[in-house]
Amino acid sequence: MTRERLYLFDTTLRDGQQTPGIDFSLEDKIAIAKLLDEFGFDYVEGGYPGANPTDTAFFSKKRTGRASFVAFGMTKRAGVSASNDPGLAGLIQAAGDSVCLVAKSWDYHVKVALGCSNEENLDSIRESVTAVIASGKEAMVDCEHFFDGYKANRAYATACARAAYEAGARWVVLCDTNGGTQPTEIAEIVSTLIAGGIPGDRLGIHAHNDTGQAVANSLAAVEAGVRQVQGTLNGIGERCGNANLITLAATLALKPVYADRFVTGVSQDKLTGLTSLSHSFDELLNRSPATQAPYVGASAFATKAGIHASALLKDPRTYEHVPPESVGNFRKVMVSDQGGKSNFINALKQRGITVAKDDPKLDKLISLVKEREATGYAYEGADASFELLAHRTLGRVPEFFSVTSFRVMVERRFDAMGRIRTVSEAVVKLVVDGQEMMSVAEGHGPVNALDIAMRKDLGVYQDEIGDLELSDYKVRILNGGTEAITRVLIESTDGTGARWWTVGVSDNIIDASFQALMDSIVFKLMKNRDLAGQVAAE
Numbered sequence: 001m002t003r004e005r006l007y008l009f010d011t012t013l014r015d016g017q018q019t020p021g022i023d024f025s026l027e028d029k030i031a032i033a034k035l036l037d038e039f040g041f042d043y044v045e046g047g048y049p050g051a052n053p054t055d056t057a058f059f060s061k062k063r064t065g066r067a068s069f070v071a072f073g074m075t076k077r078a079g080v081s082a083s084n085d086p087g088l089a090g091l092i093q094a095a096g097d098s099v100c101l102v103a104k105s106w107d108y109h110v111k112v113a114l115g116c117s118n119e120e121n122l123d124s125i126r127e128s129v130t131a132v133i134a135s136g137k138e139a140m141v142d143c144e145h146f147f148d149g150y151k152a153n154r155a156y157a158t159a160c161a162r163a164a165y166e167a168g169a170r171w172v173v174l175c176d177t178n179g180g181t182q183p184t185e186i187a188e189i190v191s192t193l194i195a196g197g198i199p200g201d202r203l204g205i206h207a208h209n210d211t212g213q214a215v216a217n218s219l220a221a222v223e224a225g226v227r228q229v230q231g232t233l234n235g236i237g238e239r240c241g242n243a244n245l246i247t248l249a250a251t252l253a254l255k256p257v258y259a260d261r262f263v264t265g266v267s268q269d270k271l272t273g274l275t276s277l278s279h280s281f282d283e284l285l286n287r288s289p290a291t292q293a294p295y296v297g298a299s300a301f302a303t304k305a306g307i308h309a310s311a312l313l314k315d316p317r318t319y320e321h322v323p324p325e326s327v328g329n330f331r332k333v334m335v336s337d338q339g340g341k342s343n344f345i346n347a348l349k350q351r352g353i354t355v356a357k358d359d360p361k362l363d364k365l366i367s368l369v370k371e372r373e374a375t376g377y378a379y380e381g382a383d384a385s386f387e388l389l390a391h392r393t394l395g396r397v398p399e400f401f402s403v404t405s406f407r408v409m410v411e412r413r414f415d416a417m418g419r420i421r422t423v424s425e426a427v428v429k430l431v432v433d434g435q436e437m438m439s440v441a442e443g444h445g446p447v448n449a450l451d452i453a454m455r456k457d458l459g460v461y462q463d464e465i466g467d468l469e470l471s472d473y474k475v476r477i478l479n480g481g482t483e484a485i486t487r488v489l490i491e492s493t494d495g496t497g498a499r500w501w502t503v504g505v506s507d508n509i510i511d512a513s514f515q516a517l518m519d520s521i522v523f524k525l526m527k528n529r530d531l532a533g534q535v536a537a538e
């Protein structure tokens, strides 16, 4: 059966730019356009030339190779001709293959926002589309507030879409601008419009996520007949965002209900780069990827539950709706208080630790993890502490050194210039290779001072930890009040590029930090001897 072509339109660089807190530089835009183009999206809407210097500079040349490069802007204003409208002229002159014109299609907006007559707005749509086509570019029209407009005045909203279509717009895009429309309404309105004479292969959908339905609304529109879908990377966009193109690209390619009927410009091979695309984009935005994002989140194919892990290890299809590798993600069977023997055997195997299912030490490890998690430890986020605990339970951790005591002091005092200074100082006493030693250090805070003191002189091991660095430190208060328990997570790195997390829990933040610091150093020494760290080294 031949499959129909569905066109994916990315508006990350335009509607995504309207996201509170997101402000792309020219360099960001160039890098993101390249990612989008290479991935296989058909249209890359780059922004609004003329609206700001970044977008104007971005449109000084075409920024895509394969994808159509789209400039976005308003239809001409009422009362001026298309040739005399500087905004429209700017759009046409901007580099690019297509112009996407935003047009009002709700009569209430025409009256309140534009302050012109309904007929003048229809003229603006027709004349603007005609001018874009005359310039040799592809024209498309975003019918703003189409669904709300349709519910308020069906005849006028339809007339706006029809004006764009009859003037020759390649795509008439139906926008759920305020994001409140529900999938059944979308399906019904799109079907009626198509039955009224605007063919589905000239219609697109632009859905906002204000009721969490943007992806569902886009799919409902596809079911009803539209053949262009707009959205953004990771669903960024104004207010609650746009339809998430990452989710849509995967669903359209992997779910037979769509994949058997439609084909997009994203090949199965490119789809295996989906997780990387989503995460690279977050990196560019300098934010952590959402762990529960469909298909691409770190938790999308993770399980903590023992019953699930047991079946998953027999056949992954028991608990996975698609294979993780189809979107470049990974299966993760985690260890926690929700886990059974299968989780643990798998987690240990990944770390090169073999243990038999009937080995009593495995039972001991499982109860240790469950007991400790009940007191606040969280091993699923502390891979190295889990591995150390496993090695310790199996009796495989050498006694590299021991800390006999530490003392940390924080003092707020006046310095010689009479300024207030808060000073942190730590003293650590350790035994290394039978030899007692003491280190003293000052730090930016008490934990920093303790860290410096612990790593200042490790005797015979000092050279080995020279490249050890603490790269992140997270504190979580597990219950409030005077008896609060503190969980500290520390991320460490070394010269090999490996990263590992360790955990400490105590009613004292310094003590919790000490435990995590100790684990970090011991893990590093184990790793140096190839006794640990297979996962961290990957």
Ligand SMILES: CC(=O)SCCNC(=O)CCNC(=O)[C@H](O)C(C)(C)COP(=O)(O)OP(=O)(O)OC[C@H]1O[C@@H](n2cnc3c(N)ncnc32)[C@H](O)[C@@H]1OP(=O)(O)O
Binding pocket: 015, 018, 048, 050, 051, 052, 074, 075, 076, 077, 078, 102, 103, 104, 113, 114, 115, 124, 144, 177, 238
């Ligand atoms: C639903 C959407 O997401 S649409 C995209 C929205 N995105 C943006 O607005 C981001 C970029 N916008 C901008 O930088 C500015 O709004 C500009 C440069 C486009 C225009 O700035 P200004 O000329 O100062 O106008 P301002 O922003 O105050 O108001 C918008 C004007 O456009 C008019 N307008 C709005 N939509 C349309 C349209 N589809 N066709 C014609 N005119 C329109 C409004 O009536 C208003 O006109 P007025 O100034 O005569 O009242």
Ligand SMILES: CC(=O)C(=O)O
Binding pocket: 015, 102, 142, 143, 144, 145, 175, 176, 177, 178, 206, 208
């Ligand atoms: C055009 C657009 O972004 C909207 O109507 O939501």
